[in-house]
Amino acid sequence: MFSDLLRRLTAPEPQMLPDTDARIALGALLVRLARTDGDYAAAEIAQIDASLAKRYGLTPAEAAALRAECEALEAEAPDTVRFTRAIKDAVAYENRLAVLEAMWAVVMADGVRDHEEDSMMRMTASLLGVSDQDSHRARLRVSAG
Numbered sequence: 001m002f003s004d005l006l007r008r009l010t011a012p013e014p015q016m017l018p019d020t021d022a023r024i025a026l027g028a029l030l031v032r033l034a035r036t037d038g039d040y041a042a043a044e045i046a047q048i049d050a051s052l053a054k055r056y057g058l059t060p061a062e063a064a065a066l067r068a069e070c071e072a073l074e075a076e077a078p079d080t081v082r083f084t085r086a087i088k089d090a091v092a093y094e095n096r097l098a099v100l101e102a103m104w105a106v107v108m109a110d111g112v113r114d115h116e117e118d119s120m121m122r123m124t125a126s127l128l129g130v131s132d133q134d135s136h137r138a139r140l141r142v143s144a145g
Contacts, residue, residue: 005021052067055102
């Protein structure tokens with residue numbers, strides 16, 4: 001189903017993604033993060049839906065449908081290293097910062113920051129080409145909100 005998107009994401013030189021593909025690819029990162037600790041909690045799912053709805057101006061039903069597509073892509077996507085590096089090459093830095101904020105919101109959604117999620121955040125931020133300082137500022141913005 002997502003073979004064309006995955007092929008483009010993992011091409012030697014990824015192109016900028018069309019909006020619909022970027023939505024699915026970036027949402028898949030949120031899903032991957034939420035699944036990192038082995039507990040894909042309802043609070044995390046709700047936060048993913050809220051993030052997608054806010055970011056893309058979707059209704060709750062549209063956000064849930066998009067999340068379902070993101071879940072399917074995440075299940076088919078290559079390892080996190082290749083996936084995030086490909087997104088880094090295809091998505092503007094400012095958009096990657098916004099994705100980190102959404103990722104921090106998912107991490108904090110269930111009220112528990114565990115070691116697996118923290119490790120995944122550090123790795124993902126680095127692979128997305130976002131500095132530790134910018135990731136820290138993104139976390140603080142989410143915590144303050």
